[in-house]
Amino acid sequence: MTVLDDLRAAFPDLVTDPDILTSLGRDSADLFGDDKTGRPLAAVRPTSTEQVAAAVRIAAAHRVPIVPQGARTGLTGGANAIDGALLVCLDRMDRIIEIDVANRLAVVQPGVVNATLRRAVAEHGLFYPPDPSSYEMSTIGGNVATNAGGMCCVKYGVTTEYVLGLEVVLADGSVLRCGRRTVKGVAGYDLTRLFVGSEGTLGIITEITLALRPVPPPGLTLVALFGSLRDAGAAVTAITSSGVGPSMLELLDKVHLRAIEAYRPMGLPVEAEAMLLVASDVEGADAKLAVVEQLCRAAGATEVYVASDAEEAEALQAARRLSHPAMTKLAQTTYGPSGEVIIEDCAVPRSSMADFCAAIERIAAQRGVTIGVLGHAGDGNLHPKILMDRTNPALTEAAKLAFDDIMQLTLSIGGTCTGEHGVGLIKRDWLAREIGPVGMRVHRAIKAALDPANLLNPGKVIAD
């Protein structure tokens, strides 16, 4: 029996069509080379934990590598296919199993789309905070596997803060249940948080127990415009160190403002060098934003105003969420259909924001590339985006050098190479530099303990 025979016996709808497999080959990352996408053997779309376990057992018996996939909205190549691998697509496991209102938790399958869960719990007056820009498409399983962030994190934290418990299919096909349904718990090692953010390299997540919060008050959103990116960065540091505690603190530079306005005209202030969006969702939000306004003006803001109503605030947030397609469009407008965007994901100490922003502008000038800066500035988590054209070797090289310059700068000022997107393929070398040889040794030891044959998403996070 070949592996395909075994798989077909268990999964009559086994996917082996080359075109479909090619369409499943990549996540949403633009990488520096095409060589990072492998040709998979087949794909399964299980509907239950038992089916995931069966797929893993068959693959393991034949030493076939396994790549778990969700909505493939990731930005690091973490869900990219590997040569000869079995793709385990979790999109059919999309059931909200339980919403426990009294204990404020939900139990979901990994394929539930983030926005679907948000809407379902909102009907009960509950709130699931993590909101990656992809939240209308990305799944909770992928969010958990990458420990996704979003715009809420400056107040509400990232995905891992909401994961109480997990069910995970391990590399041998056995099923682990870890974590809890209670608010607190310290029974044994924190396996739950070891699997969160492990990017499919330690196990396949098949069920997630999530903590929820009460829906916050509607809140207010402030817009501040600046004549330089550095001034906006200085305002960010002033706001975050003030203790005013915003529920959103986003930065967009002029490259983004113009790209988004070109992509979907809505009257954005394209003449500004940088814009901050600052929200507060507590009782007394107006007083909080009055403090923010003062801090922005002191940092040199040229214009500050509070969005007149919820619709305007929502439109500004929606504009922010369009940044990725808008920048891709800008790259294609600039370079033709082969235009692409390489997204950085640096997190730096919040006190460094002004200098960091200014340094990125210098790197763009030195390397002769266009870099748009935006991000969750309140967390010190920026996404510089480098425009690139892979058909142009000189530009590709310049973009790669700019990417490395930014990574190098990030680490040199006490930052981390990935704030929320993860390591995947794109950051493996930088992970190794960031955590050093002892850190890499511990990573390899844990990987080997849980996946001794290196079958689960091999080569992701840790280079083979």
Add this chain to the structure above:
Amino acid sequence: MTVLDDLRAAFPDLVTDPDILTSLGRDSADLFGDDKTGRPLAAVRPTSTEQVAAAVRIAAAHRVPIVPQGARTGLTGGANAIDGALLVCLDRMDRIIEIDVANRLAVVQPGVVNATLRRAVAEHGLFYPPDPSSYEMSTIGGNVATNAGGMCCVKYGVTTEYVLGLEVVLADGSVLRCGRRTVKGVAGYDLTRLFVGSEGTLGIITEITLALRPVPPPGLTLVALFGSLRDAGAAVTAITSSGVGPSMLELLDKVHLRAIEAYRPMGLPVEAEAMLLVASDVEGADAKLAVVEQLCRAAGATEVYVASDAEEAEALQAARRLSHPAMTKLAQTTYGPSGEVIIEDCAVPRSSMADFCAAIERIAAQRGVTIGVLGHAGDGNLHPKILMDRTNPALTEAAKLAFDDIMQLTLSIGGTCTGEHGVGLIKRDWLAREIGPVGMRVHRAIKAALDPANLLNPGKVIAD
């Protein structure tokens, strides 16, 4: 060269005096048997990471087990000595290395006392929330190793939420640095949170980077008295599911009220069957507590009032913190000098609080033991305390059965065997029952990956 020769060469002040070693033999747990305390070989008191690494290397070379110790205020036997072990006492590593006000973080050595750090950061307008009752004695290293909780957790979470990064001496004496100084970060596996709560079984923590918060407003404290423990439990569920978000929600039963009043007379309402302490530390706390008052009255509170001033509120919290010595005193008053207190640490879904409280009262009656109930009710985290006298075999057996009854009940309603104290020696069997064979296998795999010779606090958390 014997291990003592090697140790003495590196540590001229090596402790081998039997009386001192005996005094270091135990943490603050009353266990069911004396057999759980071993006789150590020696103790070192390192003052640097390098010295910790040197001690580990020497011990490892001679296959001598190692028990890390902080203030030995733990309540599970986790820091108890083991026969022939080297005790690594971290009390001299008590330096606050850095307080970074702009980025709201602190870097500390493990021996810094919790209260010392709290006071140091308060001078900068900052707040380190985790507040185990032992906070005037217990150390940050021990708090991190056990993932300690406290009264703040209902709003602010437990220790792990504040640990950004760690330096850890591994079983081979190498030094790992993991985590980050930034707000967000997903670079690789979450090793930091794997070490948090690992109770010295995976490595010895030698430096901790902690997130801080702005000091909250002073707040208000409400007292609610009830004619039954069940009614108080029902009020807890009503408050936690209301979304009012208290900053403290503590429950004390009549056994505790009377024990504390006898230990330190302060006019506690000893005629009540149960008391809730509920605080709010936001702007508009009075409106929040008005909601709490309504919910308490609806649940059958016999009396509800708001503490008249900060002194009264502080006195009530201080009374709550006296519960452990007060109950020990009650045990000794009841049974003589051999009286002891076995502390449970159950966390259950908050919706179960009323039934759970009532069930504990039934267990006490059925087993013929005195059980005082108190705890962080807002988290569903209760500490039933069983009075015991080890010189009385029948009572010891009854106490043990009551302990097991409560654990069994906790797990049967979806709770966890330890909400914040940890596993140590006292909960090893219950951990195994809670997480099952696959969970235990993963625990052993990770332990073996990081400590292949099983030298770090062997037999704690996971039975040998």
